[in-house]
Amino acid sequence: MPAVDTFVARLRQRHEPLPAKIALIEGRRMVSYHQLWQQVDQYTARLTQHGIQPRQVVAVGSANCVELCAMVLALWQVRAVPFVINYKVEHLPQLDCIPVYLVNTKNTPPAIKSYVHSHYTSEDFDDTFELIRCCGPSTRKEMGDAALLVTSSGSKSQPKIVKLTESGLGQNVEGNVAALGLRSDDVTAMALPMGYSYGLVAQWLSHFYVGATVVLADARFFLAELPRLIERHRITTLFTVPPMIRQINYFADRGFFRLPAAHSLRFVTVGGNRLERSSLTKAMTVFGCPLVKTYGLAEAGPRVATNFVSEADDWMADSVGRPNQGVTIRVLDAKRQELPPFKPGIIHIVSGSVTAGYVNVRKPRYLIPGREVTTRDFGFVTDTGEVFILGRRNESIYLNKRRIWFQEIENLLYGEFSLLKLSLDRQQRRVRIRAVALAESQLCSQRIVDYLGTQLSVDGRKVFDVEMLRTNEFLSEK
Incomplete structure (x- = not known):
C-alpha cells in the first residue's frame, strides 16, 4: 500500500466508499473502483517482482484503455515516475533518457513498438504488457521530486518533457475540480489521449479525484458515436479541442449530429488552443449547454484558468476566464514589471503546480521550478481578474x-x-x-x-x- 501522503493514496482513500461505483467503461466492459484497484495491486506486485524502483522513470506505450489507467496507478504505488506515450509519438527518437518501457502488445502505436524494439531488450510482463529495458547506457536524467512526466504541445518547436511534482499535481487537479464543479455522479466521455496533459490530468485524473465515471472511447470513431454515447451512458461532461468542435459543428449543419432536447450534458470544455467566437456560438446551439473555455500549459500543471460561457454574445466570452484556485496570473512588460489592468503584456503564472523542470531541454530563463513560469503568450487582465489572450508576441x-x-x-x-x-x-x-x-x-x-x-x-x-x-x-x- 502507498504512503498516505501520496497522490495515489489520496485517490484510493477517496474511492474506498465507492467499491461498486463504475470507474471505467471501455466498449462493453465496465470496471468498478474495487475491480480497478484489484488490478492496480496485481500490477504493483508484478512491477516489484521485475525490480522497478522508486524514482525510476517508466514510459507506458498504450492507447487509452483500462489497463493503461491501472498501470499508471500501479507505478505510483511503487513510487516510480510514469510517462504515458500515445501522443506526439513521432518524437520518440529523442527519448533515450527513458530506461524502461511498458508496451501494450494489443494497441500500442506502431511507431512506439518500432522504436523500443530497436533500442531495448524485452521480457514478458503479462498478457497485456511487455517490459522493455535499455540494453546500453542511457542519458538518464535526475528526476528530483518528479511524480509524473507529461509532454508539452510543442506547437512551434520541439515538444518538451515536463516534470510534475506530487504536490503540484494534486493542487492542479483540485483547482480544476473546483473550477469545473466536478461531482461523483459525473460521467465523462474521453477521446483525448492520456499522453496529452489535458487528457491525463484535466480529464481523467480530475474525474477520478471525485469518484466519477470515465468512458474510454475509441478516438477514431468518437465524433460519429458521440450522440449515442451521450444517450447510452448519460454523459455529463465532455472535453474537447477546437478541431473537434469545428467538426461537430460541420456534422450538425449537415444533419449528422443531433442531440435530444433533454440530454444529460452539463457542460463541454474546450482547451489546447483558442476557439473562435463563430464556432463557440454554433457549438452552444448544437450542445444546448454552457461551453467552458480553459487555459493552461503543461508547464503549469496544466490547467490555470476557466471561463464558463453561457451567453456567446457576451464580450466576456472571448476571455479564458479567471485563475483557478491556487493560481495567480500577472501581466509583465519587457522589463518584467507588472502591468496595470487592460495593459497588454506577457502572461506570467504563479502556482505551486508549475513544473519542476524539463527532461529533454535546458531550463528556460524565466522558470522558477515549482513556483513561477513566464509563458510566451501575450494578453491582458481586466480589473475584475478575467484573462484575455491575444496570442504569442510575434503573432x-x-x-x-x-x-x-x-x-x-x-x-x-x-x-x-x-x-x-x-x-x-x-x-x-x-x-x-x-x-x-x-x-x-x-x-x-x-x-x-x-x-x-x-x-x-x-x-x-x-x-x-x-x-x-x-x-x-x-x-x-x-
Whole structure:
C-alpha cells in the first residue's frame, strides 16, 4: 500500500466508499473502483517482482484503455515516475533518457513498438504488457521530486518533457475540480489521449479525484458515436479541442449530429488552443449547454484558468476566464514589471503546480521550478481578474499602421469558410497561412487571399501566402 501522503493514496482513500461505483467503461466492459484497484495491486506486485524502483522513470506505450489507467496507478504505488506515450509519438527518437518501457502488445502505436524494439531488450510482463529495458547506457536524467512526466504541445518547436511534482499535481487537479464543479455522479466521455496533459490530468485524473465515471472511447470513431454515447451512458461532461468542435459543428449543419432536447450534458470544455467566437456560438446551439473555455500549459500543471460561457454574445466570452484556485496570473512588460489592468503584456503564472523542470531541454530563463513560469503568450487582465489572450508576441502584423493579431485573421476565416484548422506564421512582412478545409469544401487559396484583402483593406497578394492542405497532417499540433 502507498504512503498516505501520496497522490495515489489520496485517490484510493477517496474511492474506498465507492467499491461498486463504475470507474471505467471501455466498449462493453465496465470496471468498478474495487475491480480497478484489484488490478492496480496485481500490477504493483508484478512491477516489484521485475525490480522497478522508486524514482525510476517508466514510459507506458498504450492507447487509452483500462489497463493503461491501472498501470499508471500501479507505478505510483511503487513510487516510480510514469510517462504515458500515445501522443506526439513521432518524437520518440529523442527519448533515450527513458530506461524502461511498458508496451501494450494489443494497441500500442506502431511507431512506439518500432522504436523500443530497436533500442531495448524485452521480457514478458503479462498478457497485456511487455517490459522493455535499455540494453546500453542511457542519458538518464535526475528526476528530483518528479511524480509524473507529461509532454508539452510543442506547437512551434520541439515538444518538451515536463516534470510534475506530487504536490503540484494534486493542487492542479483540485483547482480544476473546483473550477469545473466536478461531482461523483459525473460521467465523462474521453477521446483525448492520456499522453496529452489535458487528457491525463484535466480529464481523467480530475474525474477520478471525485469518484466519477470515465468512458474510454475509441478516438477514431468518437465524433460519429458521440450522440449515442451521450444517450447510452448519460454523459455529463465532455472535453474537447477546437478541431473537434469545428467538426461537430460541420456534422450538425449537415444533419449528422443531433442531440435530444433533454440530454444529460452539463457542460463541454474546450482547451489546447483558442476557439473562435463563430464556432463557440454554433457549438452552444448544437450542445444546448454552457461551453467552458480553459487555459493552461503543461508547464503549469496544466490547467490555470476557466471561463464558463453561457451567453456567446457576451464580450466576456472571448476571455479564458479567471485563475483557478491556487493560481495567480500577472501581466509583465519587457522589463518584467507588472502591468496595470487592460495593459497588454506577457502572461506570467504563479502556482505551486508549475513544473519542476524539463527532461529533454535546458531550463528556460524565466522558470522558477515549482513556483513561477513566464509563458510566451501575450494578453491582458481586466480589473475584475478575467484573462484575455491575444496570442504569442510575434503573432501579429502591422497593416495600414494598425496591429492585426493573428486571431483576428483566424476569426475572419473561420467565420467565412468551412475550415478545420489554421496555422499562421509571420515571415518578415508576410503571413504564411496553412489551412485544412473540412470535407467536401471546394475552397482554394486564392479565395482566402482575396477575402482577407477585402476585409483588411490591403492587397492580399502582397501580404498573404496560403497553402491548402488536403490532409490532417498537422492536427496533432497545438
